[in-house]
Amino acid sequence: MKKKVLFAIESLAGGGAEKILATIVKNIDKTKFDITVLTVVKTGVYVEEVEKYCTLISMLPEYEKLTNPIAKMKYKVDYKKIYKEDCAKIYKKYVKNVYDVEIAFVEGFVTKLVANSTNKYSKKYAWIHTDMIKNNHADDNYSNFEEHKKIYSKFDTIFAVSEYVKEVFIEKFGNEFKEKTKIQYNPVDSQEIEKLAQKPINDQYEKQVKFIAIGRFVEAKGFDRLVSSAYKLHKEGYEFEVWILGQGEGKNDIGQYIKENQMQDYFKLKGFQENPYPYIQAADALICSSRAEGFSTVATEALILNKPIFTTDCSGMRELFGEYQCGIICENSENGIYDMLHNVLEQADFSPYIDHCKIRAKDFTIRKRMSEIEGILNA
Numbered sequence: 250m251k252k253k254v255l256f257a258i259e260s261l262a263g264g265g266a267e268k269i270l271a272t273i274v275k276n277i278d279k280t281k282f283d284i285t286v287l288t289v290v291k292t293g294v295y296v297e298e299v300e301k302y303c304t305l306i307s308m309l310p311e312y313e314k315l316t317n318p319i320a321k322m323k324y325k326v327d328y329k330k331i332y333k334e335d336c337a338k339i340y341k342k343y344v345k346n347v348y349d350v351e352i353a354f355v356e357g358f359v360t361k362l363v364a365n366s367t368n369k370y371s372k373k374y375a376w377i378h379t380d381m382i383k384n385n386h387a388d389d390n391y392s393n394f395e396e397h398k399k400i401y402s403k404f405d406t407i408f409a410v411s412e413y414v415k416e417v418f419i420e421k422f423g424n425e426f427k428e429k430t431k432i433q434y435n436p437v438d439s440q441e442i443e444k445l446a447q448k449p450i451n452d453q454y455e456k457q458v459k460f461i462a463i464g465r466f467v468e469a470k471g472f473d474r475l476v477s478s479a480y481k482l483h484k485e486g487y488e489f490e491v492w493i494l495g496q497g498e499g500k501n502d503i504g505q506y507i508k509e510n511q512m513q514d515y516f517k518l519k520g521f522q523e524n525p526y527p528y529i530q531a532a533d534a535l536i537c538s539s540r541a542e543g544f545s546t547v548a549t550e551a552l553i554l555n556k557p558i559f560t561t562d563c564s565g566m567r568e569l570f571g572e573y574q575c576g577i578i579c580e581n582s583e584n585g586i587y588d589m590l591h592n593v594l595e596q597a598d599f600s601p602y603i604d605h606c607k608i609r610a611k612d613f614t615i616r617k618r619m620s621e622i623e624g625i626l627n628a
Contacts, residue, residue, distance in 0.1 A: 251283040254626055255348040255371075257359040258286065261293030263496065263521050264465055265546040266355050266378045269435045271295040274303045276438065276619050282626060287344065289331060289358070294521060308343050332358060332390075336365035344368075350626050352376060353404075356387035364403040374625070375401060376433075377409045378543035380417045380564045384469050398422050408433040408625070411544040413564035433625065435544055436618035439553045439610070446526035446554055454531060455514070456490040458597060460559075461532035463525055463547045464539070466497030471538035471561065471586075476503055478538075478587040480510050487594045489515065491536065494528055496521045529554050533599050534576065538586055539563045553610050557602035559589055571612070573605040 256274070261267050274284050275298065284303035291307035299305050308331055315321050331339055340362055353363040353375045360375050381387060391397040401407060401422060407430045409415035415430050464470040472493060479491060493503075493516065500518060507516045522528060525547075529535065535551035537560035544565035548558050552569065558576035560566050562585075566578050579589035 251281060252350060252626055253283045253346065253348045254285070254350045254352065255344070255346075255363075256284065256286045256352045256354050257288075257363050258354045259289045259357070259359055261286075261288060261295040261299055262465075263294045265435075265543070266376075267293060267295050268546055269378075270354055271298050272436050272438055272615075273619070273622060274299055275301075276436065276615055278619075278623055281623065285346070285348070287359075290328070294523060306343065308339075336362050337367060340365055341367055347371075350374065356381060357390045360387070361390055361400050364400045372406075372628070373404045375404045375407045377407060377414050377418050379469075380414060380541040380543070381421050382417050383541035401426065405429070406431055406625075409543075410435055411565035411568050413568070414543050417564065433621060434618060435546060435549070436615055436622065437546065437549045437553065437613055438615045439613055440615065442526055442550055442553050445524050446530040448524060448527050450527045450531065452492075452517075452519070452528070452531075454490050454492070456488050458489040458594065459531065459533045460489060460491045460536045461494065461529055461534075461551075461556075462491060462536045462538065463494045463529075465495050466499035466503060468499070469539060469541045470495075471540045472499070472503050473506075474540075474583040474586050475536060475538035476506050476510075476512070476516060478583055478590060479515060480512060481587055482590055482594065483510075483512060483515055487591075489590075489594060490517070491515060492517045492519050492528060492532065494519050494522050494525050526550065526554065529556055532556060534559055534593075534602070536590070537561060537563070537566070540581065542566070544568065549613060552606050553613060555603050555606045555610060557599050557606060559593055561585060571609055573609045574602060575606045575609055576602050 256270060258270055286299055286303055286305050288307045290309050291311045309324055312324055347368055348371050351363050351366050351371045351373050353360040363373055409418055409432055412432055415432055418430060419426050504518055529551055534557040537548055539561055542563040542565055548569055551558055552575060560578055561581040562578050563581055577589050579585040
């Protein structure tokens with residue numbers, strides 16, 4: 250008999266956790282597992298992909314398809330109500346089937362929801378994708394620290410996507426979580442990435458040194474530090490070009506900074522790309538300016554495509570590099586980013602990093618990671 254598994258996530262927007270979940274439901278053994286994904290809102294770039302491979306349940310309908318003003322108003326009222334209502338009541342209202350395994354796949358609201366599951370017999374797992382001290386947005390879902398800690402105590406196991414993420418989680422919530430917190434690295438479909446990277450794109454870099462950065466325009470990604478550092482290098486006469494792929498509420502601010510400082514020839518904001526891999530392939534290297542990460546999916550994908558990674562010292566990067574020099578890891582500050590890029594532009598030789606990336610990339614195979622996750626679900 251198939252194991253019935255529920256993954257809970259707030260949306261299927263273009264973030265790393267959402268992408269990883271889409272990878273899991275696509276590649277999991279369908280003869281062994283019956284997968285359902287529960288979202289608060291039916292929105293995001295991965296909705297269609299997830300619906301192809303499993304059952305998708307959303308608490309709210311697709312807002313973009315609502316034409317009636319009253320229906321739109323009700324949507325907004327219901328959205329606020331979901332986050333304010335008692336989670337046990339919300340669970341009963343929207344989760345109608347009985348599952349063997351229930352997984353809160355991101356921090357925050359859905360963690361609280363799964364912890365309040367009325368299913369006494371399911372295994373309950375929480376996934377941690379980020380540094381929960383530096384990137385503490387999940388705290389907003391709880392009235393105080395003790396409530397937050399109590400919620401995690403209800404899970405059978407907590408899975409962190411890197412050693413660093415695990416250490417920070419234990420630092421935040423206490424040593425009593427040491428035994429139940431495990432590391433589970435994200436699955437990345439290397440064969441699919443290499444295949445998709447060969448597709449043509451119309452865009453072309455104009456300058457000789459070509460960088461790419463990918464992520465949502467949120468504070469944690471540090472794009473403000475990247476453009477500020479690049480401005481200094483631009484004033485010093487260095488020639489380079491950076492493409493940024495992504496969307497988010499901070500995009501307009503970054504775009505305005507670029508315009509005001511006349512850096513349009515140095516930065517191109519390409520928006521979200523369903524297939525980012527040809528863009529990565531076209532670049533010389535990836536820049537990660539993040540203040541906080543978990544285990545960067547984008548950096549892993551760049552590694553698979555043998556692109557050097559020039560990154561701040563955020564969680565997961567040292568584990569990703571392993572014993573290889575797959576790029577440069579700098580101090581996690583604006584000065585650190587500036588110094589790193591200054592050195593890179595001075596050297597302008599990526600070949601030693603590329604050789605290391607080719608070796609390290611062999612350690613990342615989709616089947617190995619999926620076998621580990623299937624083992625967790627079968628336990």
